[in-house]
Amino acid sequence: MMAGQDNWNTGKAMSSLPLVFAAPRRGQPPRHLADLSAQQRAEAVAALGEKPLRARQLSRHYFARLSVDAPSMTDIPQHSRAALVGELLPPLLTEARAVSCDNGATRKSLWRAHDGTLLESVVMRYPDRATVCVSSQAGCGMACPFCATGQGGLRRNLSTAEIVEQVRAAAAIVRDGGLGPPGRLSNVVFMGMGEPLANYQRTRDAVRRICDPVPEGFGISQRSVTVSTVGLVPAIRRLAGEGLAVTLAVSLHAPDDELRDELVPVNTRWKVAEVLAAARFYADRTGRRVSVEYALIRDVNDQPWRADLLGSLLHQALGPLVHVNAIPLNPTPGSKWDASPKRAEQEFVRRVAAAGVPCTVRDTRGREIAAACGQLAASDR
Ligand code: SAH
Numbered sequence: 001m002m003a004g005q006d007n008w009n010t011g012k013a014m015s016s017l018p019l020v021f022a023a024p025r026r027g028q029p030p031r032h033l034a035d036l037s038a039q040q041r042a043e044a045v046a047a048l049g050e051k052p053l054r055a056r057q058l059s060r061h062y063f064a065r066l067s068v069d070a071p072s073m074t075d076i077p078q079h080s081r082a083a084l085v086g087e088l089l090p091p092l093l094t095e096a097r098a099v100s101c102d103n104g105a106t107r108k109s110l111w112r113a114h115d116g117t118l119l120e121s122v123v124m125r126y127p128d129r130a131t132v133c134v135s136s137q138a139g140c141g142m143a144c145p146f147c148a149t150g151q152g153g154l155r156r157n158l159s160t161a162e163i164v165e166q167v168r169a170a171a172a173i174v175r176d177g178g179l180g181p182p183g184r185l186s187n188v189v190f191m192g193m194g195e196p197l198a199n200y201q202r203t204r205d206a207v208r209r210i211c212d213p214v215p216e217g218f219g220i221s222q223r224s225v226t227v228s229t230v231g232l233v234p235a236i237r238r239l240a241g242e243g244l245a246v247t248l249a250v251s252l253h254a255p256d257d258e259l260r261d262e263l264v265p266v267n268t269r270w271k272v273a274e275v276l277a278a279a280r281f282y283a284d285r286t287g288r289r290v291s292v293e294y295a296l297i298r299d300v301n302d303q304p305w306r307a308d309l310l311g312s313l314l315h316q317a318l319g320p321l322v323h324v325n326a327i328p329l330n331p332t333p334g335s336k337w338d339a340s341p342k343r344a345e346q347e348f349v350r351r352v353a354a355a356g357v358p359c360t361v362r363d364t365r366g367r368e369i370a371a372a373c374g375q376l377a378a379s380d381r
Helices: 005-010 038-047 053-064 078-088 148-152 160-175 196-211 233-240 257-263 272-286 304-318 342-354
Strands: 093-101 106-113 118-125 130-133 137-139 154-157 187-190 225-229 247-251 290-296 322-328 359-361
Touching: 038 053, 038 078, 053 078, 093 160, 106 160, 118 160, 130 160, 137 196, 154 196, 160 196, 187 196, 196 225, 196 233, 225 233, 225 290, 233 247, 233 272, 247 272, 272 290, 272 304, 290 304, 290 342, 304 322, 304 342, 322 342, 342 359
Parallel strands: 130 187, 187 225, 225 247, 247 290, 290 322, 322 359
Antiparallel strands: 093 106, 106 118, 118 130, 137 154
């Protein structure tokens, strides 16, 4: 299996995994329409000897109709269709398994890529919206000890189109009524497997495809896209300059460096104060309120004094430009930690809010199908 089951069974200190920033170099997935900008699509179509307008037609099938099915592309002459679809819409991800819960409103897919790499995505239908949680890497190199993905290590970066394909599949399922009443995919969160900002360009380009207007992209609004990070400070600052006003989520989990060094090992590179300064920079540049993620772990990071410290630090660093999502810790195989008791959770939330920082407990979906935050391990057993 992908995630290191052996690690889970030894009971060793799990935080001893190394941090891995550069993904192993493995074979590239085939080139795909969704890897390309509008300009590059026009060039690719011309290189195939096809008319320039075919790029836009193909984009419309893919991003507006969510289709890769050649026979249904009746506005393109038959002989061109096969060439265009063959060259620009190669199959990238095959659904190896899907599991549902919440009466069918939550669905996790296990995908197999061209090289056998496994990854997962989760679609969640709510009364007023539908959200897909996508993976940006197969596995993760950030080694957070409470996260199943982090404990499995990093296999490889996903290509732009492999990220975008997870969105297309989710949008098609929601449209076709696969999770309840037919609707429109409204939100995309980069909170699946991987550290999106460690796969920076592909993540950024995927965000562009997701937000660009139809037919260049899916036309999902930037404010409905969330990129979550462990706190890669230079990349947060870089993202602030991309002209993409997506929501930034920072996985903080501790307000003090001593504990955060253990819970989020990348803190040994960029400290809490630096992460908060970068978050402030992002908020100022984009006008977007930053989300701070805080998994509540019993007797580890849920003490009243840590709530007070978190509240005052965030208030100081971000003023009104921050919101805290407290997440009851989800169980992961072999973890020695539990979620905080309800009373500690309530007291924690109360104290953070008392410091002037809005704080809510996130309704996490999919725990029973190992689809919740931190549980994605892409095992095919
Ligand atoms: N690498 C990025 C994207 C993953 S998002 C990041 O860390 O932000 C997944 C979120 O779930 C992160 O906030 C992560 O810290 C959190 N998480 C991981 N394991 C968890 C667990 N066992 N219970 C609750 N939240 C968890």
